[in-house]
Amino acid sequence: MGSGKILKINGIGKSFGGLQILKDISLEVEKGERIGIIGPNGAGKTTFFNLLVGDLEPTHGEIYHYDTNITKQPNFKRVRNGIVRTFQKNNLLNELSVLDNLLLVLQRKQGSGQVWFKLRGEKQYPKLYEKADELLETWGLSHQRDSIVKNLSYGEQRQIEILLGVATEPSILLLDEPTAGMSQSETNYIVNLLHNLPKDLTLMIIEHDLDVVFGLADRMVVLYDGGVLVEGEPDQVRNDERVNKIYIGSGDEI
Numbered sequence: 001m002g003s004g005k006i007l008k009i010n011g012i013g014k015s016f017g018g019l020q021i022l023k024d025i026s027l028e029v030e031k032g033e034r035i036g037i038i039g040p041n042g043a044g045k046t047t048f049f050n051l052l053v054g055d056l057e058p059t060h061g062e063i064y065h066y067d068t069n070i071t072k073q074p075n076f077k078r079v080r081n082g083i084v085r086t087f088q089k090n091n092l093l094n095e096l097s098v099l100d101n102l103l104l105v106l107q108r109k110q111g112s113g114q115v116w117f118k119l120r121g122e123k124q125y126p127k128l129y130e131k132a133d134e135l136l137e138t139w140g141l142s143h144q145r146d147s148i149v150k151n152l153s154y155g156e157q158r159q160i161e162i163l164l165g166v167a168t169e170p171s172i173l174l175l176d177e178p179t180a181g182m183s184q185s186e187t188n189y190i191v192n193l194l195h196n197l198p199k200d201l202t203l204m205i206i207e208h209d210l211d212v213v214f215g216l217a218d219r220m221v222v223l224y225d226g227g228v229l230v231e232g233e234p235d236q237v238r239n240d241e242r243v244n245k246i247y248i249g250s251g252d253e254i
């Protein structure tokens, strides 16, 4: 059973062919928690997210969203229920403007049985455009409103992608390396944005920049060798001998 937690993960694992990537992961997440997920390259962090959002099915174990067993629920249903992820790579419509990308997300959110990919006109849907402009202003991005996505820098595109995730008003937002490949000022923008998200939004963040993730998280989960090596408050994890051991020689400092 789910026991009132927004997410309850009971002993999930994932194998590809004969190769067991995730062995046995259990985790309970409270609404509004900010969970940082770290671990060496190839530890299975992205695979873990794929299981949570329904892009992959676990080989064993169960996932509950509150009291609903979502282990086999398809991705689109989880998105509809507020479980949303952003990718390591940009997932935007590059030939369209920032505004149009945002309008499509807002349309899809509102749309019941609508053709989400057909942009609606401003005259017929002034409220939709008002909402998009309001969001762009809140995010300090009004100047990029009409920029074509492909003409933006990589870091700017990633910012927009994260903001589109936020625009869907999710209850759980999973961010896969939100600051990867960003300049320091772009990273600062994202950190600031994440700090200012509504407090009842649950965040799970995979991040290689340890300063970023330790600064944002209430709780850290360290994945290693297919399982949870350590889980706890950031200070506790930062000082954990086992965690320091796996990061020694990796070039990262805890």
Ligand SMILES: Nc1ncnc2c1ncn2[C@@H]1O[C@H](COP(=O)(O)OP(=O)(O)OP(=O)(O)O)[C@@H](O)[C@H]1O
Binding pocket: 016, 021, 039, 040, 041, 042, 043, 044, 045, 046, 047, 048
């Ligand atoms: N669809 C797949 N088929 C086969 N192997 C896969 C598949 N997806 C992931 N893997 C393997 O699973 C392992 C874990 O990959 P994953 O991307 O989850 O790790 P990660 O911790 O996110 O790594 P990184 O920090 O480098 O992004 C890797 O060895 C990868 O090659």
